Amino acid sequence: xxxxxxxxxxxxxxxxxxxxxxxxxxKGKLGELSRRFNPDMTIRQDGTQLLVERPTDLRHHRAMHGxxxxxxxxxxxxxxxxxxxxxxxIGTGYRAQLQGRDLQLSLGFSHDxxxxxxxxxxxxxxxxxxxxxxxxxxMCGQVAADIRKLRPPEPYKGKGVRYQDEYVxxxxxxxxx
Numbered sequence: 001x002x003x004x005x006x007x008x009x010x011x012x013x014x015x016x017x018x019x020x021x022x023x024x025x026x027k028g029k030l031g032e033l034s035r036r037f038n039p040d041m042t043i044r045q046d047g048t049q050l051l052v053e054r055p056t057d058l059r060h061h062r063a064m065h066g067x068x069x070x071x072x073x074x075x076x077x078x079x080x081x082x083x084x085x086x087x088x089x090i091g092t093g094y095r096a097q098l099q100g101r102d103l104q105l106s107l108g109f110s111h112d113x114x115x116x117x118x119x120x121x122x123x124x125x126x127x128x129x130x131x132x133x134x135x136x137x138x139m140c141g142q143v144a145a146d147i148r149k150l151r152p153p154e155p156y157k158g159k160g161v162r163y164q165d166e167y168v169x170x171x172x173x174x175x176x177x
Contacts, residue, residue: 003066004065004066004069004070005052005054005062005065005066005068005069007069008046008049008050008051009049009050009051009052009069009072009073009076010048010049010076011045011048011049011050011076012076012080014028014029014080015027015028015076015079015080016028017045017050017076019043019044019045021039022036022037022038022039022041022043023035023036023037024037024043024072024075026075026076026078026079027079028076028078028079028080028135029079029080030078030079030080030081030082030135031078031079031120031135032079033075033078033079033135033136035071035072035075037068037071037072038064038068040054040055040061040064041053041054041061041064041065041068042054042055043068043072050072050076052065052068052069052072053065074137077137078134078135078136078137079135082133082134082135083133083134083135083136083137083140083141084131084132084133084134084140085131085132085140085141085143085144085163086129086130086131086132086163086164087129087130087131087132087144087147087148087161087162087163087164088128088129088130088161088162088163088164089105089107089128089129089130089160089161090128090153090158090159090160090161090162091107091108091157091159091160092159093106093108094106094107094108094128094151094159094160094161095128096125096128096130097125098123098124098125099114101116101117101122101123102114102115102116102117102123103115103117103123103125103130103147105147105150105151105161107150107151107160107161108151108159113150115143115146115147115150117132117143118139118143120134120135120136120139121133121134121136121139121140121143122134129164130147130161132144132147144163147161148161148162148163153166153168155168155169155170155171156170156171156173158170
């Protein structure tokens with residue numbers, strides 16, 4: 001039995017869930033998310049709880065059971081509280097600033113980089129910290145990973161863009177003989 005899949009999902013007040021076959025739409029104060037799930041999985045609403053059930057104990061169904069429940073839980077959490085990832089820009093002359101909705105990054109290249117967010121993603125910049133916010137957990141993580149990929153932290157001085165809680169192991173430089 002899937003331990004994750006068996007857990008019910010509590011739907012907070014202010015969140016509206018619509019189930020049409022294998023398509024689930026979740027509306028809340030932070031937006032609306034819609035997703036089509038595996039048609040083998042049964043999703044039903046029981047009062048203020050969402051339940052996910054599987055037809056058999058086949059390996060594929062067990063795997064889909066936990067996945068479906070986790071994705072559905074992330075949708076409910078996203079429209080009610082939202083998700084955020086924090087990135088830190090470290091380096092002399094490296095900086096980030098907002099230009100309308102877009103993020104302008106100076107990362108030591110000959111030109112500045114302009115990052116335009118997808119429709120349901122927003123940026124906040126405070127000092128050298130960039131906060132990526134979204135109701136969609138996947139989009140939030142993907143945009144943060146794309147920004148980090150522009151200038152990953154290097155191992156000698158630690159300069160670059162890193163996640164706030166990321167540890168970058170420093171290498172020793174050349175030593176005098």
